[in-house]
Amino acid sequence: MSDQTPQIAPPKSRKGVWIVAAVVALAVVVGVFFAVRGGGDDAAAGTTKVKLGVVGASDPYWKTFEDEAAKEDIDLEVVDFADYAQPNPSVSEGEIDINQFQHIIYLADYNVKNDDDLYPIGSTAIYPLGLYSEKVDSPDQIEDGDTVVVPDDDTNQARALLLLQSAGLITLKDGGSPFSTLNDVEDSSRVKVQAIKADLTPTSLPDVAAAVINNDFVEKAGLKFSDAIVTDDASDPSAQPYVNIFAVRAEDKDNATYRKLVEIYQNSQPVIDGVQEVSGNTAEIVKIPGTELEGTLQDVQSQIEAQ
Known part of the structure; x- marks a missing residue:
């Protein structure tokens, strides 16, 4: 135990107390103002923040995808996952907004086994085996x-x-x-x-x-x-269950921003060039409507449930 006598600070003046109170009140007002606005210049410019989950974010075309999305006022953050087991639960739990790493069969198997209803909103590519x-x-x-x-x-x-x-x-x-x-x-x-x-x-x-x-x-x-x-043959209709897709929660299937990401992936030449470079020019970019993908998903899920 210390032998020193504790020093007691003298009381503050009433004027000092009012100054402190005024500063705190001003800080609260400013904080509320920015909270209502959504925060920062990005919100003022109409930028929408989106978290996209992938496996293999080190592929250079993901940075290109982020840059292309920024041109459409989408602040895209590509979140990397170590293995295929993580991105779907992360979408379901709201940790990320959307993912792109799987084909339809994988999603169907996940939905059935986890009683989930993740939804394919657009296709990306199919890779020959x-x-x-x-x-x-x-x-x-x-x-x-x-x-x-x-x-x-x-x-x-x-x-x-x-x-x-x-x-x-x-x-x-x-x-x-x-x-x-x-x-x-x-x-x-x-x-x-x-x-x-x-x-x-x-x-x-x-x-x-x-x-x-x-x-x-x-x-x-x-x-x-x-x-x-x-x-x-990647172009064979029987190969459609192996088409890679963007997946979201069912309630987000009509989200305009997420669908815009699909359009960017399918139509941006810098992104397409990057995908082809990584795949050794074997990838086939496909544009299958979400409703058609959903039909394929439902058919595959029914086959899984019937096993």
Whole structure:
């Protein structure tokens, strides 16, 4: 305990008290004024703040997208997420306003499993899925009984199996579907199919005849998109469930600002050029109306619920 006697400050004069009170009152008035206005020059200029969730914000075209949005008085903040599991709950909980990272099948699976109703308001692009090999230059050169690897996650695995079927390597029960699994591969198929984690498919190439590799991992593995010995047809109507989309809460589906972001993505040449550069010119920008996307979403969700 200190031996010093505490010093008591002398009382303030009444005049000083009134000055302090006046300053506080003025600060409150100013604060209310700016709160009502929405704050700062951005609000005065009519700028709308939007948070967009993505996976892979380091891709240069997202900065281009922000710049293009600013020209339309949209103060766009691109929020990066580490994995695919986070952006949808973040929209539902209001942490962000809109996201763009998934295709329709992924959203349908999320909505069904989480009893949610996120809504696709516009399409962005579809990326062909490719089969790669270090041993052959064509699917026809793969020998009977060889092993081919596919990703083990549900949606990409089904798409990979459909690709192998179109290449004449396997036959799927009932012709296959967006929900086909390894159990649907007929015994009469030419090759054996093995499923492993998507990020490991490139490293499997020395040990197997071929591997279906997601676009995300192609260049990271030192490959080129042009190295694919076969790809699926992105323009085929059956590929629509794999179209990437902007998604929002159902109550926001008619939000004019969010729909403007869709228009910017689809029509801004600097953004399109950036998307193509990142995808090795494999991306196909598509303009599918939100109502049509919703119909596809509902069809896929019904198929999931019926399983």
